[in-house]
Amino acid sequence: MSEIAEYIIAALLLVGGFFTLVGAIGLARLPDFFTRLHGPTKATTVGVGAIMLASVLHFSVNHDGIGISEILITVFLFMTAPVSANILAKAAMHIGVKSMDDTRGKPWEQ
Amino acid sequence: MFDRLNFPQPWLSLLLFVIWQFLSDGISGASVVLGLFLAWLIPQITQGFWPQRPAFIHPWRMPMYLTRVLMDIIVASVSVARLILSPRAPRPMFVCYPLELEHPLAISILASTISLTPGTVSADVSDDNKTLLIHALDAQSEQEVIDAIKTRYEKPLLEMFK
Amino acid sequence: MITIALHITLAMVMIAALLNVYRLIRGPDAPDRVLALDTLYINAIALIILLGITLGTRLYLESALLIAVMGFVGTVAMAKYLKRGSVIE
Numbered sequence: 001m002s003e004i005a006e007y008i009i010a011a012l013l014l015v016g017g018f019f020t021l022v023g024a025i026g027l028a029r030l031p032d033f034f035t036r037l038h039g040p041t042k043a044t045t046v047g048v049g050a051i052m053l054a055s056v057l058h059f060s061v062n063h064d065g066i067g068i069s070e071i072l073i074t075v076f077l078f079m080t081a082p083v084s085a086n087i088l089a090k091a092a093m094h095i096g097v098k099s100m101d102d103t104r105g106k107p108w109e110q
Numbered sequence: 111m112f113d114r115l116n117f118p119q120p121w122l123s124l125l126l127f128v129i130w131q132f133l134s135d136g137i138s139g140a141s142v143v144l145g146l147f148l149a150w151l152i153p154q155i156t157q158g159f160w161p162q163r164p165a166f167i168h169p170w171r172m173p174m175y176l177t178r179v180l181m182d183i184i185v186a187s188v189s190v191a192r193l194i195l196s197p198r199a200p201r202p203m204f205v206c207y208p209l210e211l212e213h214p215l216a217i218s219i220l221a222s223t224i225s226l227t228p229g230t231v232s233a234d235v236s237d238d239n240k241t242l243l244i245h246a247l248d249a250q251s252e253q254e255v256i257d258a259i260k261t262r263y264e265k266p267l268l269e270m271f272k
Numbered sequence: 273m274i275t276i277a278l279h280i281t282l283a284m285v286m287i288a289a290l291l292n293v294y295r296l297i298r299g300p301d302a303p304d305r306v307l308a309l310d311t312l313y314i315n316a317i318a319l320i321i322l323l324g325i326t327l328g329t330r331l332y333l334e335s336a337l338l339i340a341v342m343g344f345v346g347t348v349a350m351a352k353y354l355k356r357g358s359v360i361e
Contacts, residue, residue: 010273010276011277013277016281017282017283017284019187019191020285020314021284021285021287022194024292024315025288026190027291027295027307027311028291028292029194030194031199031200033301033304034202034245035202036307037231038190038247039194039311040307040311040314042183043191044315046187048315048318048321051322054325055321055325059330068133069133069330069336070333072129072132072133073340077340078226079222081225082222082223082225082231083222083344083348086231087347087348087351088303088306089231089232091306091351091354092303094355095302095303097301097303
């Protein structure tokens with residue numbers, strides 16, 4: 001395997017791990033439900049996407065063929081992350097989860 | 111029976127067929143037959159879920175839009191990561207966004223885009239499909255969020271959908 | 273090179289999963305727990321992919337795909353249950 005590919009794969013892995021970790025830190029640390037929603041939808045999705053990309057590169061450099069499954073999983077995650085965030089936000093608004101004190105604007109009631 | 115042997119949504123059928131070829135281990139006679147069957151069956155079953163046909167007028171602009179969204183997702187996650195790791199508290203805000211798009215598919219694409227891009231998550235659509243409720247993680251003012259979304263994402267979508 | 277990066281990444285994803293479990297136990301509301309579960313299954317996918325790279329096999333990708341599909345359906349079902357009180361109406 002070439003040196004450059006190895007460096008790129010290692011960098012992608014580290015970036016992916018970092019974003020996954022940051023998403024989880026956001027989930028654990030941010031003050032209310034609606035702000036917590038931001039961490040997983042963006043950081044974790046990007047993190048897993050980077051790890052998938054590293055996997056695609058690794059297998060296409062080492063063995064034959066490129067992994068379509070990884071790309072399918074990534075596309076699927078990118079398509080479903082906003083949907084689950086949206087439906088969770090709706091559920092939270094329906095239950096009446098408290099938002100942070102200095103949140104400006106109000107969720108509406110339907 | 112035989113009048114149902116058509117493909118009500120040719121693009122969806124094509125997509126399903128191609129994905130099935132990728133999922134199965136290499137292209138073989140069996141995977142082509144099963145892929146064709148699924149590409150026929152799934153649109154037939156899910157036909158009731160599509161109230162209106164998606165009406166693209168400029169579908170070739172989609173790749174450009176997707177590239178822009180992908181770039182923004184990367185920028186967005188860096189900015190969200192910085193905000194999560196910095197000690198200062200975020201300034202969250204609920205924004206009511208007035209929609210210009212009318213087609214349900216276009217609205218859901220816009221909502222997904224908003225959820226994946228800088229500091230905003232779309233929370234709800236009003237019953238008359240006119241307003242989108244957005245939660246912004248760190249916003250200066252309501253107008254700023256609305257303007258950013260309007261110019262970056264809604265304009266290209268308006269050009270794509272009729 | 274890749275082995276070291278793999279180990280560091282594995283450690284980071286493990287810590288992330290632990291933080292998700294913390295939020296899952298802590299709550300305080302039901303949507304928080306569902307969100308924690310949602311993030312947990314995405315982390316599980318990352319772990320499976322990393323395991324696949326470590327062992328040099330692609331067999332595990334199928335299970336990652338299954339977890340992605342089932343996890344999404346599970347999240348939507350739980351959110352729907354929280355909102356309406358029933359999953360299928």
